[in-house]
Amino acid sequence: xxxxxxxxxxxxxxxxxxxxxxxxxxxxxxxxxxxxxxxxxxxxxxxxxxxxxxxxxxxxxxxxxxxxxxxxxxxxxxxxxxxxxxxxxxxxxxxxxxxxxxxxxxxxxxxxxxxxxxxxxxxxxxxxxxxxxxxxxxxxxxxxxxxxxxxxxxxxxxxxxxxxxxxxxxxxxxxxxxxxxxxxxxxxxxxxxxxxxxxxxxxxxxxxxxxxxxxxxxxxxxxxxxxxxxxxxxxxxxxxxxxxxxxxxxxxxxxxxxxxxxxxxxxxxxxxxxxxxxxx
Amino acid sequence: xxxxxxxxxxxxxxxxxxxxxxxxxxxxxxxxxxxxxxxxxxxxxxxxxxxxxxxxxxxxxxxxxxxxxxxxxxxxxxxxxxxxxxxxxxxxxxxxxxxxxxxxxxxxxxxxxxxxxxxxxxxxxxxxxxxxxxxxxxxxxxxxxxxxxxxxxxxxxxxxxxxxxxxxxxxxxxxxxxxxxxxxxxxxxxxxxxxxxxxxxxxxxxxxxxxxxxxxxxxxxxxxxxxxxxxxxxxxxxxxxxxxxxxxxxxxxxxxxxxxxxxxxxxxxxxxxxxxxxxxxxxxxxxxxxxxxxxxxxxxxxxxxxxxxxxxxxxxxxxxxxxxxxxxxxxxxxxxxxxxxxxxxxxxxxxx
Numbered sequence: 139x140x141x142x143x144x145x146x147x148x149x150x151x152x153x154x155x156x157x158x159x160x161x162x163x164x165x166x167x168x169x170x171x172x173x174x175x176x177x178x179x180x181x182x183x184x185x186x187x188x189x190x191x192x193x194x195x196x197x198x199x200x201x202x203x204x205x206x207x208x209x210x211x212x213x214x215x216x217x218x219x220x221x222x223x224x225x226x227x228x229x230x231x232x233x234x235x236x237x238x239x240x241x242x243x244x245x246x247x248x249x250x251x252x253x254x255x256x257x258x259x260x261x262x263x264x265x266x267x268x269x270x271x272x273x274x275x276x277x278x279x280x281x282x283x284x285x286x287x288x289x290x291x292x293x294x295x296x297x298x299x300x301x302x303x304x305x306x307x308x309x310x311x312x313x314x315x316x317x318x319x320x321x322x323x324x325x326x327x328x329x330x331x332x333x334x335x336x337x338x339x340x341x342x343x344x345x346x347x348x349x350x351x352x353x354x355x356x357x358x359x360x361x362x363x364x365x366x367x368x369x370x371x372x373x374x375x376x377x378x379x380x381x382x383x384x385x386x387x388x389x390x391x392x393x394x395x396x397x398x399x400x401x402x403x404x405x406x407x408x409x410x411x412x413x414x415x416x417x418x
Numbered sequence: 419x420x421x422x423x424x425x426x427x428x429x430x431x432x433x434x435x436x437x438x439x440x441x442x443x444x445x446x447x448x449x450x451x452x453x454x455x456x457x458x459x460x461x462x463x464x465x466x467x468x469x470x471x472x473x474x475x476x477x478x479x480x481x482x483x484x485x486x487x488x489x490x491x492x493x494x495x496x497x498x499x500x501x502x503x504x505x506x507x508x509x510x511x512x513x514x515x516x517x518x519x520x521x522x523x524x525x526x527x528x529x530x531x532x533x534x535x536x537x538x539x540x541x542x543x544x545x546x547x548x549x550x551x552x553x554x555x556x557x558x559x560x561x562x563x564x565x566x567x568x569x570x571x572x573x574x575x576x577x578x579x580x581x582x583x584x585x586x587x588x589x590x591x592x593x594x595x596x597x598x599x600x601x602x603x604x605x606x607x608x609x610x611x612x613x614x615x616x617x618x619x620x621x622x623x624x625x626x627x628x629x630x631x632x633x634x635x636x637x638x639x640x641x642x643x644x645x646x647x648x649x650x651x652x653x654x655x656x657x658x659x660x661x662x663x664x665x666x667x668x669x670x671x672x673x674x675x676x677x678x679x680x681x682x683x684x685x686x687x688x689x690x691x692x693x694x695x696x697x698x699x700x701x702x703x704x705x706x707x708x709x710x711x712x713x714x715x716x717x718x719x720x721x722x723x724x725x726x727x728x729x730x731x732x733x734x735x736x737x738x739x740x741x742x743x744x745x746x747x748x749x750x751x752x753x754x755x756x757x758x759x760x761x762x763x764x765x766x767x768x769x770x
Binding site for chain 2: 254293353386
């Protein structure tokens with residue numbers, strides 16, 4: 139690219155400053171990872187003085203045994219249910235908004251998009267009584283309840299992003315199928331959907347990360363037995379408990395799934411975020 | 419990342435994919451089902467949207483004119499139990515010092531957070547643009563914290579800020595430099611090095627005292643969110659033409675001049691997007707504050723989103739949910755009004 143043609147000093151300066159910045163940027167995660175792998179006594183005397191012989195997975199085992207395991211299961215249940223609902227209902231609707239004409243299209247689209255801006259607090263306060271009315275509280279149905287709220291709040295994002303992927307499919311392709319007599323549903327299922335798979339994967343990853351990382355909805359809307367890892371972590375993080383080893387292990391457990399997804403599917407993730415910024 | 423607690427990947431001006439709805443089908447006769455097709459497509463999402471967003475939001479707005487608490491919830495179908503107070507919740511809120519304290523702290527977020535995000539992502543995206551090899555690797559490193567939840571980030575940064583120099587990295591560093599625990603005074607600025615989450619200092623502006631603890635909370639949020647800025651600005655830089663850069667170089671421009679006169683101007687649109695989305699993010703701040711300080715010490719780091727949550731869900735025996743709904747409505751109105759142009763932009767080029 140453009141590095142060519144600049145003096146050696148400029149190039150060294152560029153790489154040097156980027157390397158320093160990147161190290162500073164990653165140090166908080168690295169230090170937490172180190173703490174999660176060391177016994178408490180070592181944490182208290184500075185992990186940077188570590189003896190490699192002391193590294194252990196003991197903190198993870200104990201954190202898992204002391205109840206984090208059920209938080210992890212809850213996190214996966216809530217996240218997968220939410221992503222499936224959002225991607226399913228979202229891609230149908232996004233296709234309609236991108237490709238079809240119907241009444242109240244502009245108004246409903248505008249309303250959907252407001253979910254990208256309005257704070258969750260606008261629905262949170264009357265939500266518990268509403269859940270009770272709908273029979274969505276006090277049992278495993280809480281998983282469904284919070285997943286539906288995640289779907290409602292991901293709706294704007296879904297029609298916006300998935301819509302931009304459906305919009306890139308050449309119109310001729312869809313028209314040709316229509317003229318051949320295929321109905322809208324066939325066109326969607328046989329042509330549009332397969333072509334939009336990369337876009338849908340990008341969206342699903344971003345939605346997964348978002349739902350997995352949610353604290354506020356889970357803290358407020360689900361009972362103790364169904365809370366995800368973010369809430370578990372907030373509960374562990376109490377200055378009185380002095381269990382830095384467990385907290386460090388718990389936070390690494392909380393960041394691993396989205397991180398692994400990100401590393402494995404980086405291309406899709408960045409493409410998804412690019413989608414809004416550049417076309418296609 | 420936080421789908422940056424829903425940061426939308428926003429479209430810079432004029433780039434939002436324009437979508438033309440295809441002309442109504444000219445083919446002869448469609449079944450009745452076909453005519454209803456668009457409605458069948460949107461029905462599932464809109465049903466969920468109506469039941470779990472529109473309706474509760476409407477209840478929030480309506481119930482903000484009544485006094486109620488979660489132990490005695492307001493219900494639209496039980497008028498005999500209504501306790502109508504008109505605009506009472508709003509006047510109480512707007513005359514409440516704890517509301518204005520939270521509003522001031524939110525304002526600090528609103529100013530500092532977007533500036534940090536914009537400055538950092540500008541620097542990084544330009545540096546990454548310049549390096550010929552490894553640019554993508556560096557970009558990935560800066561985007562990585564975006565996948566971390568604000569809750570986990572709060573925990574991670576609580577370790578970084580830990581007052582014990584044997585545990586906390588910042589204090590370990592200051593300890594080596596021999597300035598841990600130092601008290602400094604520079605005009606209106608008071609600094610105590612060491613107690614980052616309890617009392618790092620105050621900036622006295624006369625009209626208002628800015629508690630620096632808020633800055634200690636803004637940094638982790640900035641750390642998580644900057645990846646969004648890096649991605650958006652990197653995308654913006656792909657639009658810069660190499661001919662222009664080559665021409666500038668032939669004219670003798672050095673790297674700094676190219677950045678200043680070619681790259682930065684090209685990023686005006688994307689920078690606006692990053693700014694708006696960070697402002698939205700800052701106004702909705704909850705997780706970081708909840709995990710790291712719960713608004714304390716005292717009310718030093720209380721923000722609006724946390725204040726209303728505590729009013730509704732912590733003080734259950736006092737009927738403060740009405741007040742909380744009023745704060746939620748005010749916050750939402752400010753957000754929608756403030757980002758209205760951006761909202762229109764997101765919608766632009768869409769259905770008419």
